[in-house]
Amino acid sequence: MLNRLLGIVLAAVGAIALGGIALHRHEPINALWLITAAVCIYALGYRFYAAWIAARVFMLDATRATPAERLNNGRDFVPTHRWIVFGHHFAAIAGPGPLVGPTLAAQFGYLPGTLWILIGSVLGGCVQDMTILFVSTRRDGRSLGQMARDELGPLGGIAALIGTLTIMVIIIAVLGLVVVNAMKRSPWATSTVMATIPIAMLIGMYLRNIRPGRVLEASLIGFALLLLGVAAGGVIDQQEAIRGWFDLSGTELAGFVIGYGWVAAILPVWLLLAPRDYLSTFLKLGTVMLLAIAIVIMHPVLRMPAVTQFVDGTGPVFAGKIFPFVFITIACGAISGFHSLISSGTTPKLISNEADVRLVGYGSMMLESFVAIMAMIAATMLDPGVYFAINVGAGIAGSAPEAAVATISSWGFPVTVDQMQSLARAMGERTLFARTGGAPSLAVGMASIFGTVFGRGLLAAWYHFAVMFEAVFILTTIDAGTRVGRFMMQDVLGQLWKPMGRTSWYPSVILTSAMVVAAWGYFLYIGVIDPNGGINILWPLFGMANQMLAAIALSVATAIIVKTRSLRYAFITAAPLAWLALITTTAAWQKVMSPDPQLGFFAAATDLARKLASGTLPAGRAAVAPQLIFNQQLDGWLTVLFTVVLWVVIADMLRVCWRSARGLPSVSTEVPRQLSQLQPAVGGGA
């Protein structure tokens, strides 16, 4: 009875909040409406849908021993309290993706992206994370790739491997580009981000040699040093003699990130990767909490319209109509295939009670989605003219400030050169025009929020703190990702020649790391030389790859539900799968077939080749045109590959489900039930 009452209250408040959002169309609304609607929708999803799935579909059994209990070795298999597993899991899934995606999708207005973040997470992303966590927990914590092989067959396994490797390459490239664009021609940002490297090494040595394993105190020291780094960056920016050293172009910074990625992948983890990861986790959780508090205190007004004219596909931040590109662009904030790699593997080995998968799987993704909502607020509280001036590449808006403001104002989003210059001065930057990639505009938004709540005098410091905050965990993703790519590469090459598979054999380590770095470094370099900013090519490619990986995970989950439960319940994963298959295939179709050079990869290649042949390109653009043409074609073929992999997996899943529905014998690798000794058996499921 109480539950029902709670549900009715939540539904009513959520409906009022959403109604408020709907009724306030054509006039600015307050961010608190969004926050209220989000919290109510999450609460409803968790309280009812997730609980129903846990009880009826999974039939979670609190008395069943988990792998952490059965295989407890005090190291990776450790029964852990659910709130601690929640913390670990959230720290692992939360990356820069949900910050960048909504910032870009804000070109459609605040409404489309927000709706997808909420609906997509509650019915899709959270369900995916929870389901994969559950099936992996029932299978001794097997990885997604292993489960794809076991449950679908060798074809599914290979598809999962290809999916994981390509998404890794694309994600690292696109995140590298985000960092490069945030540091470009900004001595303050560059010196601050560079300072994080020696700081991390110092902490690494402290943690290994001085006070082994004292993670908390080391993180605190590191955090203090990072703040000092932000302040020192401000001082460096004022010194004419030194600032030149850090005043670097995009290509120079790309070279730096590529070199850094290669060295970081070879260095021992204790020296750089592990300590920086401690710092970035610390920073990430702290900043997310601070941002949530600050947004509630400030409750900014959203100045972006609910829906802009760019839903028709003429958007300057990235090309494509609202369907399907708002879904592709939001990516991680609503549903992220990458999470299935975390939900299988590390996290299930910590679950002490099956009933915890609801909190850990569903709950963590809710929080991740909330981070995406905050990023959406930070982007749409900016003056729309300012938002577009920061996020539109020089190739579209025009490279001179006067040209850019004229173009953007002509779209109906007035902005002046003076306004942009005084904003740049307040943020401690020379210019904020065409700073694509999402990080600078997010940093401006965060700095405005923090500045209003905690003191306006420090606006420039807040801006560079926000840039450093994003850069630190992007760099962590870059070297963690390169390392994982290296392990996969060594695994594959080891099949051909044994010594290559040895993960500690230096020649193999150096060679395979270089191969992985070369793969993402290529896309990063092309993104940097692209006059349209590169993000508008790379981000949709990443979005498609990520949603494709989610579709693979959902296929595995659907096959398992059909085999172990019944076809009747398959919709919980089959429905989001069908939606993802529809949006990724439509997006891929448009990216490959569209005759519009803004949208279609091959059309863009042909268009550029024609311009190059007729000699209408300025000298600077003509020099890079051949590389851009090749890259557009490569991206087109990659998109074709993604689509083929996606449909092969779906076909394989349908085959398995059909066999199972007909009652033909099928394999299930679920570990038989053993009674848990951890707590006295308390009857019933979740």
Next chain:
Amino acid sequence: MSPLRSLWRWLRAATGDDAYERYRTHQAQVHAHATPLSRREFYAERLRRKWSGINRCC
């Protein structure tokens, strides 16, 4: 337990600050006869395990 104390314990556990103490407790219960790893060895071993798989996301 006071809320501050339990927050502190959660923080230590969530960051892995208390991993070595947990390991020693586990060793004492399960492998009482074996010599446990030192703090330093344990930390090195923990990092090696942690970073040989996918544990960070986009």
